[in-house]
Amino acid sequence: MERNLHQQFIPIIARLFKQRTGQVLNDDRIWRIDRAIETVVRQRGLGHSADLMTLLTEPDAASVEQDLVEALLNNETYFFRDRPALEKIANQFLPQLAQAKSATRQLTIWSAGCSTGQEALSLAILLHEHAAQWHGWTIRIVATDVSQNAIATARRGVYTKFEIQRGLGVGQMLEHFTETPDGWKASDALHRSIRFSVQNLLEGPPAGEKFDLVLCRNLLLYFDDATKRVAFQHLAAGMAPHALLLLGGGETVLDPSLGFASTASDCSLYRLNSGNHWTKSAAA
Numbered sequence: 149m150e151r152n153l154h155q156q157f158i159p160i161i162a163r164l165f166k167q168r169t170g171q172v173l174n175d176d177r178i179w180r181i182d183r184a185i186e187t188v189v190r191q192r193g194l195g196h197s198a199d200l201m202t203l204l205t206e207p208d209a210a211s212v213e214q215d216l217v218e219a220l221l222n223n224e225t226y227f228f229r230d231r232p233a234l235e236k237i238a239n240q241f242l243p244q245l246a247q248a249k250s251a252t253r254q255l256t257i258w259s260a261g262c263s264t265g266q267e268a269l270s271l272a273i274l275l276h277e278h279a280a281q282w283h284g285w286t287i288r289i290v291a292t293d294v295s296q297n298a299i300a301t302a303r304r305g306v307y308t309k310f311e312i313q314r315g316l317g318v319g320q321m322l323e324h325f326t327e328t329p330d331g332w333k334a335s336d337a338l339h340r341s342i343r344f345s346v347q348n349l350l351e352g353p354p355a356g357e358k359f360d361l362v363l364c365r366n367l368l369l370y371f372d373d374a375t376k377r378v379a380f381q382h383l384a385a386g387m388a389p390h391a392l393l394l395l396g397g398g399e400t401v402l403d404p405s406l407g408f409a410s411t412a413s414d415c416s417l418y419r420l421n422s423g424n425h426w427t428k429s430a431a432a
């Protein structure tokens with residue numbers, strides 16, 4: 149009986165998830181729905197999944213829908229994920245940018261799909277490690293994610309020892325984090341340079357900004373082609389003409405009509421083609 153009810157609600161929940169996040173749950177990931185249902189049933193202290201299904205049919209289903217979406221999102225992340233790509237950015241791209249922007253001394257970075265903040269904090273740590281180069285600069289990192297839970301964690305900036313050890317060396321841990329009763333807390337200096345906010349990439353880039361560097365990593369994988377187009381349009385609209393886009397290891401811009409050109413085959417780095425249609429239309 150419960151099983152049949154599950155089967156009935158699976159397409160409804162998959163559709164809800166796609167509407168809210170753009171993420172597609174193909175057959176090989178449909179098991180995530182069962183797991184999300186179990187999570188929300190437990191979180192809400194419900195007896196059975198049938199109780200959850202009943203809540204979903206009520207007029208004020210918004211908060212249970214949100215719980216399900218949160219439980220379905222894959223927030224997997226860790227510090228310095230793809231360290232070679234980040235170091236390439238810090239050692240090659242950012243020094244070039246520093247020259248190009250020496251008149252304004254302002255640097256802006258967007259981490260789109262930042263999850264619980266490790267990606268943005270890794271960048272902040274790298275910039276801190278090159279502090280002499282950035283002396284006198286205003287550096288801002290804007291980090292966005294559709295997940296309210298992930299952004300709440302990122303704003304707290306407190307990580308378990310396990311999370312800290314995934315990617316950070318002992319020296320970086322001791323320099324940038326302080327042990328508290330709740331876990332390891334990121335220093336104010338790091339946290340001050342990052343603004344975390346809840347934002348769906350499919351609704352556009354952060355308002356009124358043109359970023360010098362955009363990271364969108366391990367998020368596009370589960371978008372269908374039409375949704376990827378919208379995402380690339382919004383990423384381009386958030387980029388300054390000279391900006392770089394860093395995608396995740398398995399992610400590429402295959403379609404030249406999207407207006408990006410690859411800079412290096414080894415690490416998913418893209419520039420905007422001159423005359424990129426999307427930046428123009430966003431600026432207009």
Ligand SMILES: C[S@@+](CC[C@H](N)C(=O)[O-])C[C@H]1O[C@@H](n2cnc3c(N)ncnc32)[C@H](O)[C@@H]1O
Binds near residue numbers: 222263365366
């Ligand atoms: C697998 S995590 C990757 C985190 C980080 N970028 C990294 O590579 O370590 C993907 C993140 O994208 C977020 N996400 C999924 N769909 C999104 C959307 N439409 N807009 C913004 N964030 C989204 C998820 O909530 C999740 O935190």
